[in-house]
Amino acid sequence: MARYDRRKFIRQISLGIGATALAPAISSLAACGSTQEKKLGIALVGLGSYSTYQLAPALLQTKYCYLAGIVTGTPSKEKPWSERYNIPQQNIYNYQNFDNIANNPAIDIVYVVLPIFLHKEFTIRGARAGKHVICEKPMAMSVSECQQMIGACKEQNRMLSIGYRLHFEPFNMEMMRLGQKRVFGKPLEIDCGNGFVWGGDSSSWRLKKALAGGGGMMDMGVYTIQGARYTTGEEPVYVTAKEEKTRPELFKEVDETIFYKLEFPSGTVADGKSSYNANWNHLKVKAEKGWFELTEAYRYGGMAGSTIKGPMPFDPNVNQQALQMDDFAQCIMQNKPTRVPGEEGLRDMKVIEAIYRSIANGGSREKI
Numbered sequence: 001m002a003r004y005d006r007r008k009f010i011r012q013i014s015l016g017i018g019a020t021a022l023a024p025a026i027s028s029l030a031a032c033g034s035t036q037e038k039k040l041g042i043a044l045v046g047l048g049s050y051s052t053y054q055l056a057p058a059l060l061q062t063k064y065c066y067l068a069g070i071v072t073g074t075p076s077k078e079k080p081w082s083e084r085y086n087i088p089q090q091n092i093y094n095y096q097n098f099d100n101i102a103n104n105p106a107i108d109i110v111y112v113v114l115p116i117f118l119h120k121e122f123t124i125r126g127a128r129a130g131k132h133v134i135c136e137k138p139m140a141m142s143v144s145e146c147q148q149m150i151g152a153c154k155e156q157n158r159m160l161s162i163g164y165r166l167h168f169e170p171f172n173m174e175m176m177r178l179g180q181k182r183v184f185g186k187p188l189e190i191d192c193g194n195g196f197v198w199g200g201d202s203s204s205w206r207l208k209k210a211l212a213g214g215g216g217m218m219d220m221g222v223y224t225i226q227g228a229r230y231t232t233g234e235e236p237v238y239v240t241a242k243e244e245k246t247r248p249e250l251f252k253e254v255d256e257t258i259f260y261k262l263e264f265p266s267g268t269v270a271d272g273k274s275s276y277n278a279n280w281n282h283l284k285v286k287a288e289k290g291w292f293e294l295t296e297a298y299r300y301g302g303m304a305g306s307t308i309k310g311p312m313p314f315d316p317n318v319n320q321q322a323l324q325m326d327d328f329a330q331c332i333m334q335n336k337p338t339r340v341p342g343e344e345g346l347r348d349m350k351v352i353e354a355i356y357r358s359i360a361n362g363g364s365r366e367k368i
């Protein structure tokens, strides 16, 4: 019996479900019914802005998981979070005692929502504590870190997923369908850009190379690489890139704006760009027999898209994070692979490393 099933089994027994009821209990668990008992417990690790304003509210809307615990380095956050989300004291951890989460059956999944340099450490500690893990994007500081995270989760027989919410968002799912199924023929050219004008604090971890690994490319560019990859359904083989900096005093350590070109095996070329100094948010595709595009592509809501035939008819404001976390909970319960595993984060990191290599080599054409 997998560790998850065994733990649930013990809980079912302790809830007084007798042996005769066992088979139906487990199969209904796999079928994922609607009772509270079947919701998996998630602990958010890091209570910054994404946890506060997106993930925790989304966990009030999920059907298969709920906010069961928190891990924070800021004691003053404990009380308001525990009151707001009804979190018992025994499910509250800090970064030092985090490993004790191993003894807490209320937590099934840890969700790492920390600055990037901490993703590897907390993913591995979470898996070693026997928990399944969701790790935020970008997955880690380097390809090597991604590989270590994947290896540790495999070793512990735990599932690892990356917080790629757009795989659960209807406009982006339509781009995947149109591109991968060649609905308008083969994609020929992709134009993808993501960025915003940095108005934040100059002391942010996002501007420190040792904490963020890089700048606009790591934070925003990863969505465009994702977009090009999931539209073609292919892995790029070569990349050429260049960097521009208009505010070097602010972006001393990390990239501000990067332009890159990806070459895919079947001939598609993607022109991508990322920035902390320009407002971009698009994924546009020219294909052999038409075009399709998102003009609001990577946001939490307010998506917009159309094809040569007219506007895309989807709900622009689904709760992406709720769909993403519910899907992962169902994958665990039904023991089926997630569509956004660690390997998906690793593939993007390979592209990002090749982009940085190309820039370091003066715009060379780098094999990915």
Ligand code: NAD
Pocket (backbone or CB within 6 Å): 046, 047, 048, 049, 050, 051, 073, 074, 112, 113, 114, 115, 116, 136, 137, 138, 163, 164, 165, 205, 211, 219
């Ligand atoms: P944030 O700065 O708002 O929060 C970071 C949290 O980490 C804070 O609670 C901070 O206290 C804590 N922390 C622990 N150690 C720290 C250290 N040494 N330095 C700085 N902070 C430390 O960041 P955020 O926007 O919540 O981003 C967190 C993660 O979530 C990042 O990986 C980011 O890329 C990702 N994110 C993803 C999305 C998405 O749409 N999927 C959106 C926003 C952020």
